[in-house]
Amino acid sequence: MALGLAPLTELDAVNEILGTIAESPINSLDAEVVIDASLAMQILKTTSAEVQTSGWWFNRLEGYELVPDVRKEIQLPPNVLKLKASGETTSKVAQRGLRLYDLTNKTYEFETSVTVDLIQGLDFEEMPSSARVYITIRAARKYQDRYFGDDSTHSYTKQDELEALASLKNEDLEFDDPNMLEDSQFVTGLRKP
Known part of the structure; x- marks a missing residue:
């Protein structure tokens, strides 16, 4: 029985980052990885912390x-x-x-x-799919910048990154279900006697 699509794993994300510079995929995230994979893992980790520090519904x-x-x-x-x-x-x-x-x-x-x-700060696989995708794309763009520095050689464009961020923000808004009349500090100030 087919299970369908599953969210990116951390290994999938690292291999996606490596693929942006046509580097061979790795089979595991153990300490015995090549330098390129080690750098990809580090960039993924720091990008994850950077993105999560903003604070989302899940963390x-x-x-x-x-x-x-x-x-x-x-x-x-x-x-x-x-x-x-x-x-x-x-x-x-x-x-x-x-x-x-x-x-x-x-x-x-x-x-x-x-x-x-x-x-x-959550582990990569504890986050929802939209966060994993955005962090992977952002990390891949950073990784490419370190190797090439030329936007024209990027596998992912700035537009790809913005679309992934928009998806993440949309999910955050859906979860919070903001109400302009109840959540606005301005409106709350007007209702106080």
Whole structure:
């Protein structure tokens, strides 16, 4: 029984990037890969982090409660790309390494839990297909720039990248289902007494 199309895997993405310079595909992502594949894997990883840092429906956690440990410090998950205080939290906070820092009181110590909105960095195959496609195309264009630097030799055009980004943004909007009357700060300000 045929299963149909499946989303790109990380190996598929690396091979797509290698194919843009007519390089042979690889069979696995192990540490014993050729230099071109290693560079393609690194560009894919950094491009993924860059794209995900913007925050999308699939990697945003809103109202996430962080609790201090026995030393009164808040340890952050290792995949936090960005965060900001939200909810009842009155202090300004920042990520410093894998700990939360209180910018208001200039300390790593917290007496109570802190609520934040955070952006997580997800593994390639944990993301939806639209994100994988956009990241692959963007990474392939960066990879080609490092080898050739001439836009006329690109397998993917800027238009391909923009179309993939538009698809990703459209899916993000569909998920959020924004409402101009309820979500607009301007309209909310007008309704307050």
